[in-house]
Amino acid sequence: MKLSRPFCLVLLLTRAACSLFAAGVEEEGIEIQGIGPGQVEFNYETGFYMTTNDFVARYQGAVLTAHRAQGNRITGDVEAEGAVNLQYENQVWSGDRLQYNFFTHQIRTARFRTGKSPFFATGDGLGADQTNHTYAATNAFVTTDDVEKPGFRVHARRLTIVPGKYFVARDAVLYFGNVPVFYFPYYRRNFDRRQSSFEFTPGYRSSYGPYLLGAYNWYWNEKLYGSLHADYRLKRGFGGGPDAYYDAGVLGEGTVKYYYLRDHEPGFLTFTNGIPTSSTNGVPIEKDRYRLAFTHQVSLRTNLTATAVLRQESDPFVVRDFFESEYRDNTQPGSFLDVNQRWSNFSLDVLAQPRINDFFETIERLPEVKLTGERQQLGVSPFYYESQSSVGYFRHTFANDLTNSFAAYRADTFHQLLLPQIFFGWLNVTPRVGGRFTDYGETHGVGTTNKEEQRWVFNTGAEVSFKASRIWQGAHSKLFDMDGMRHVVEPSVNYVFVPTPNKPPTELPQFDSQLSTLRLIPVDFPDYNSIDSIDSQNVLRLGLRNTLQTKRKNGVENLFKWAVYADWRLKPRPDQETFTDVYSDLDFKPRSWITLNSETRYSINDRQWREANHTLTLSPNSTWSWSVGHRYLRSDPALGPDSGNNTILSSFYYRFSENWAGRLQHRFEARDGTLEEQYYTLYRDFRSWTAALTFRVRESRIGPTDYGVAVTFSLKAIPRFKLGDDQNKPNLLLGG
Numbered sequence: 001m002k003l004s005r006p007f008c009l010v011l012l013l014t015r016a017a018c019s020l021f022a023a024g025v026e027e028e029g030i031e032i033q034g035i036g037p038g039q040v041e042f043n044y045e046t047g048f049y050m051t052t053n054d055f056v057a058r059y060q061g062a063v064l065t066a067h068r069a070q071g072n073r074i075t076g077d078v079e080a081e082g083a084v085n086l087q088y089e090n091q092v093w094s095g096d097r098l099q100y101n102f103f104t105h106q107i108r109t110a111r112f113r114t115g116k117s118p119f120f121a122t123g124d125g126l127g128a129d130q131t132n133h134t135y136a137a138t139n140a141f142v143t144t145d146d147v148e149k150p151g152f153r154v155h156a157r158r159l160t161i162v163p164g165k166y167f168v169a170r171d172a173v174l175y176f177g178n179v180p181v182f183y184f185p186y187y188r189r190n191f192d193r194r195q196s197s198f199e200f201t202p203g204y205r206s207s208y209g210p211y212l213l214g215a216y217n218w219y220w221n222e223k224l225y226g227s228l229h230a231d232y233r234l235k236r237g238f239g240g241g242p243d244a245y246y247d248a249g250v251l252g253e254g255t256v257k258y259y260y261l262r263d264h265e266p267g268f269l270t271f272t273n274g275i276p277t278s279s280t281n282g283v284p285i286e287k288d289r290y291r292l293a294f295t296h297q298v299s300l301r302t303n304l305t306a307t308a309v310l311r312q313e314s315d316p317f318v319v320r321d322f323f324e325s326e327y328r329d330n331t332q333p334g335s336f337l338d339v340n341q342r343w344s345n346f347s348l349d350v351l352a353q354p355r356i357n358d359f360f361e362t363i364e365r366l367p368e369v370k371l372t373g374e375r376q377q378l379g380v381s382p383f384y385y386e387s388q389s390s391v392g393y394f395r396h397t398f399a400n401d402l403t404n405s406f407a408a409y410r411a412d413t414f415h416q417l418l419l420p421q422i423f424f425g426w427l428n429v430t431p432r433v434g435g436r437f438t439d440y441g442e443t444h445g446v447g448t449t450n451k452e453e454q455r456w457v458f459n460t461g462a463e464v465s466f467k468a469s470r471i472w473q474g475a476h477s478k479l480f481d482m483d484g485m486r487h488v489v490e491p492s493v494n495y496v497f498v499p500t501p502n503k504p505p506t507e508l509p510q511f512d513s514q515l516s517t518l519r520l521i522p523v524d525f526p527d528y529n530s531i532d533s534i535d536s537q538n539v540l541r542l543g544l545r546n547t548l549q550t551k552r553k554n555g556v557e558n559l560f561k562w563a564v565y566a567d568w569r570l571k572p573r574p575d576q577e578t579f580t581d582v583y584s585d586l587d588f589k590p591r592s593w594i595t596l597n598s599e600t601r602y603s604i605n606d607r608q609w610r611e612a613n614h615t616l617t618l619s620p621n622s623t624w625s626w627s628v629g630h631r632y633l634r635s636d637p638a639l640g641p642d643s644g645n646n647t648i649l650s651s652f653y654y655r656f657s658e659n660w661a662g663r664l665q666h667r668f669e670a671r672d673g674t675l676e677e678q679y680y681t682l683y684r685d686f687r688s689w690t691a692a693l694t695f696r697v698r699e700s701r702i703g704p705t706d707y708g709v710a711v712t713f714s715l716k717a718i719p720r721f722k723l724g725d726d727q728n729k730p731n732l733l734l735g736g
Contacts (some may be wrong), residue, residue, distance in 0.1 A: 047074030076103035203710025209234030209544030223247035252298025368392030406445030465492035
């Protein structure tokens with residue numbers, strides 16, 4: 001039979017339409033697409049459609065998936081059944097049956113589950129109020145635990161949800177498991193911002209007695225939040241105060257922290273060589289103890305910033321006694337105001353650093369103005385230039401000692417030219433020459449005799465280095481998880497020559513003086529910034545770096561990285577040896593889960609080790625990990641009479657099961673066989689929150705042994721501590 005051309009055209013269009021219905025429908029508006037062998041049946045005249053198998057429907061950010069559905073593309077209505085999931089505005093709604101309108105976003109369902117991390121809700125009879133763009137449900141509960149049977153939840157008789165923003169629970173009860181804990185007539189939480197919360201740390205410590213540390217963490221918005229502390233320690237009394245973090249936009253951002261305690265047993269204070277120390281006798285510490293910390297930073301205009309820091313304390317140990325983590329980070333905090341202006345090649349700093357706490361030794365800068373010229377090319381010439389100039393009035397004050405304080409004006413300027421060159425395509429040579437002039441005013445202070453002085457310093461030298469590498473594609477080792485190897489070697493020599501200045505350091509007031517350190521200090525200017533200690537130098541700094549790299553499943557890793565360096569003084573001063581100690585820094589990673597770090601310092605002149613720090617870390621899986629270290633420092637009079645140590649450190653973590661884990665940390669001083677510090681922590685995972693029971697024993701060597709035990713809680717959705725803090729700062733688990 002021969003078919004007419006119009007009939008053939010109709011037949012082809014019909015077959016194309018059938019194919020389209022089988023795959024899905026996509027027009028301007030609601031997009032409906034079948035998944036798998038099922039099909040989408042569609043009526044163009046009425047807009048009605050029906051799916052008989054899994055499908056996905058999309059419209060202006062709303063995505064709906066289910067096993068079956070029927071709806072109307074003209075009105076936007078859809079009724080879905082079977083594993084229904086609706087995502088809109090970062091909110092996910094789930095249930096067995098759901099009625100939804102893509103245009104009005106109205107939802108109706110008998111039983112539902114919804115959430116936007118960190119909060120999730122489940123309830124009955126969900127309905128929508130399109131006037132207020134809210135959803136209401138009954139017999140619902142809210143939780144941070146994204147499982148079917150949460151361990152922590154707030155059960156509400158009526159729940160109101162504004163998608164993506166917040167929910168309100170009325171007539172609500174807080175449950176831990178099946179146990180009711182607290183009643184809330186009104187309970188509100190936001191989806192789109194951090195939440196207010198309470199923190200409690202009950203515990204016992206020998207120096208505190210039984211204690212309860214409490215904090216209310218409040219959150220106004222992203223630009224204003226903080227904490228309100230309220231603590232009670234049986235032996236020490238009540239203490240508390242606010243912390244606030246603010247962002248005032250163009251006016252800047254900062255923090256304010258204040259804490260006050262009327263201490264019943266503050267202890268005593270003595271000063272040894274101007275350094276405050278605790279003691280069982282001496283000067284009593286005042287009972288009114290406080291800490292005020294203020295920081296503020298503002299960008300006045302492009303590349304112009306101002307930073308203000310104020311740290312005022314009632315005594316040198318108030319932070320040590322009640323904020324142990326802060327004390328370990330900074331034992332002697334300072335106060336200052338710094339204004340910085342940056343340009344492409346220069347920066348200007350105005351620094352004012354007054355003395356706020358008279359029990360700390362301080363170099364006051366009242367103020368100091370510094371202009372720094374970054375290393376920059378001079379036009380099209382091969383020369384580079386760098387500089388640093390400053391002027392200010394300085395006062396050196398000592399802890400609780402006004403008799404030895406001294407002050408003077410100082411102006412300093414340094415300029416240097418460099419000529420970087422590359423020879424043979426691989427040898428880097430950078431000669432340099434520079435000069436420095438410093439003007440000192442008459443020194444003021446009790447017993448000072450320094451008059452006005454001018455000092456001239458000339459410096460020259462050169463740095464020579466190169467880098468060479470070689471690749472062995474066939475180098476393989478199962479033992480070291482090695483797939484190919486690249487060796488990079490970088491030798492370097494830095495020569496520094498500074499003739500004897502016209503004025504030695506002993507004739508100048510010491511403000512920016514050279515302090516004792518465990519590592520090699522810089523030898524060339526301007527990195528060497530102890531302006532008042534500058535003396536003659538004729539030295540070669542020798543360095544050698546070796547790196548072995550290999551390919552592993554996570555990419556290229558350093559299998560071995562080793563740096564060795566030392567100074568060879570060609571003409572040592574009377575207070576110097578010909579060779580400095582030899583320093584070595586080594587990182588060895590034979591497997592992705594094994595890391596060895598080593599820092600050593602060997603004295604060539606005395607033929608003995610001055611310092612040795614080693615750490616071995618094993619973390620093969622999530623079940624256990626172990627870090628063990630050794631810290632050795634030979635006693636050095638320059639670092640104080642108690643500078644030496646021979647300490648063994650250990651931190652072992654083991655996960656007993658999915659819900660239980662433990663950590664043991666020890667610090668043992670081998671010089672006198674004292675186990676200085678012990679931490680024992682037991683972790684319990686309650687799915688939506690975690691708890692830790694920590695026991696600590698500390699031998700203080702000044703007074704009795706300090707025992708402490710505490711329990712800390714943390715919601716997983718709103719972590720109390722940063723990742724790794726329980727290992728790196730275990731005292732936080734005691735509330736310190």
